Amino acid sequence: MVGKGSFAESAMQFLCWILGAAILGVHTATCTNASYVYIDSESTMQFLCWILGAAILGMGICQKAMTLEEKVKNLQEWMYKRPLINMNMDRWKTYVRSSPRNYSMVVMFTALSVGVNCPVCKPAYDEFYIMANSYRYAYPELKALYFAVVDFDEAPQVFQSMNLNVAPVLIHFPAKGSRKRIDQMDFTRQGFDADSMARFVYDRAEIQIRVLRPPNYAAPAVVLLLAMLVLGLLYMRRNNLEFLYNRTSWALVSLCIVFAFMSGQMWNHIRGPPFIMTNPQTRETSFIHGSTQYQLVAETYLVAVLYAAVTAGFILLNDAADGKGDPNRRRIMAFIGLGLVVVFFSLLLSIFRSKYQGYPYSFLFH
Known part of the structure; x- marks a missing residue:
C-alpha cells in the first residue's frame, strides 16, 4: 500500500x-x-x-488491483485500531466492490452530521459500534468478517452508487455470490439495538457475536442516591415511624413496582432501546414499535400509565360496591370506574393488536 x-x-x-x-x-x-x-x-x-x-x-x-493478502492485511490493521472502518469512495471500490475477496463486509450507511435531520442515526451507530467492538474482542484473528461505516457527508458517491436516499441502512456483502434482498436489515421490524444486529449477522454470516456492553454506572449511582434519601427521611422522622405500618403506602409502592415490571422496564434496562423511533422512509416518529420482539422506552411509559388507569378504575368499582356513603356518590364512582376500565383496557388491546399482527380481538379502538 x-x-x-x-x-x-x-x-x-x-x-x-x-x-x-x-x-x-x-x-x-x-x-x-x-x-x-x-x-x-x-x-x-x-x-x-x-x-x-x-x-x-x-x-x-x-494502481493495479490489490492482492487478497494486501486487502486482508490492511483491514486487519484498521480493525485493530478501531472496530468500525470508515469508508470513502476509494476504499469502497477496493475493499467492498472489487475482487478478489474471501471475507464478508457488514456496512452501515448513515448520516451523522448535525445538519442532517436523522435522530435515529446516532443511536443506531452507537449500537453498531458496540456490536462491532464485541466482535473484535471475540474474533481478533478470524479474518472472515469486517464492519464498516459510510457517512453521507464523507462519501455521498457511495450512496449514489447504491441508490440509497435514506439512512441508516445496514447491508451485508457476502464473500461469495451476489447480494440478496435479505442481506439488508429491516430496522423497522427487527429494531436497531446491538443484539438485533448480532442476530442479523449470525443469520447472514453464521458468526455468533456475544454483545458486550460497556459498564453503565448511572443506575447504581441512582440507586445509591435513592437509598441515601430514604435513610435520611427515616432518620429525620425517627421519632414517628407509624407511616411504616400504613397499608395504603405499602400498597402504592407495590403497585408502582408491578406497573414497572408489567410495562417492560427491566427489558429496557437490559436491552437499552431508544426513547422513540423515526421511520427512515417516511420520517414519521413512532412511540410504539410494530414488532413483538422489540419495544421503545416511550412505549413502556404509555403501557404503565394504561395499566395504572385500569387499576384505578377497578379500585373505584370496588369502593362503589362497598355499600358505604352517599348512594349518588357511589353511583358516580361506579360510572367513572367502569369508564376507566373500558376505555383504557380497549387502548391496551389496540396497542397489542398493533404489535401482534393478526390478533382478532378488540373493543372500542382498532
Whole structure:
C-alpha cells in the first residue's frame, strides 16, 4: 500500500518536472527565433506526450488491483485500531466492490452530521459500534468478517452508487455470490439495538457475536442516591415511624413496582432501546414499535400509565360496591370506574393488536 502511493507520487513529481522543463524550453526558443519556436515547440510537445503516456502507464501499473493478502492485511490493521472502518469512495471500490475477496463486509450507511435531520442515526451507530467492538474482542484473528461505516457527508458517491436516499441502512456483502434482498436489515421490524444486529449477522454470516456492553454506572449511582434519601427521611422522622405500618403506602409502592415490571422496564434496562423511533422512509416518529420482539422506552411509559388507569378504575368499582356513603356518590364512582376500565383496557388491546399482527380481538379502538 505504501509502495503504491510512493510510486504514484514519484511519477507525478517526475511529470511535473518534465512539464516545467518543456515550458522553459519553449520560452527560451521563443526569445531566440520565431521560426525555431515552431519546430522546437512541436518536438517538445511530442516528447511531452511520450513522457505523459509513460507516466500514465506507470501509474496504471502501480494502481493495479490489490492482492487478497494486501486487502486482508490492511483491514486487519484498521480493525485493530478501531472496530468500525470508515469508508470513502476509494476504499469502497477496493475493499467492498472489487475482487478478489474471501471475507464478508457488514456496512452501515448513515448520516451523522448535525445538519442532517436523522435522530435515529446516532443511536443506531452507537449500537453498531458496540456490536462491532464485541466482535473484535471475540474474533481478533478470524479474518472472515469486517464492519464498516459510510457517512453521507464523507462519501455521498457511495450512496449514489447504491441508490440509497435514506439512512441508516445496514447491508451485508457476502464473500461469495451476489447480494440478496435479505442481506439488508429491516430496522423497522427487527429494531436497531446491538443484539438485533448480532442476530442479523449470525443469520447472514453464521458468526455468533456475544454483545458486550460497556459498564453503565448511572443506575447504581441512582440507586445509591435513592437509598441515601430514604435513610435520611427515616432518620429525620425517627421519632414517628407509624407511616411504616400504613397499608395504603405499602400498597402504592407495590403497585408502582408491578406497573414497572408489567410495562417492560427491566427489558429496557437490559436491552437499552431508544426513547422513540423515526421511520427512515417516511420520517414519521413512532412511540410504539410494530414488532413483538422489540419495544421503545416511550412505549413502556404509555403501557404503565394504561395499566395504572385500569387499576384505578377497578379500585373505584370496588369502593362503589362497598355499600358505604352517599348512594349518588357511589353511583358516580361506579360510572367513572367502569369508564376507566373500558376505555383504557380497549387502548391496551389496540396497542397489542398493533404489535401482534393478526390478533382478532378488540373493543372500542382498532
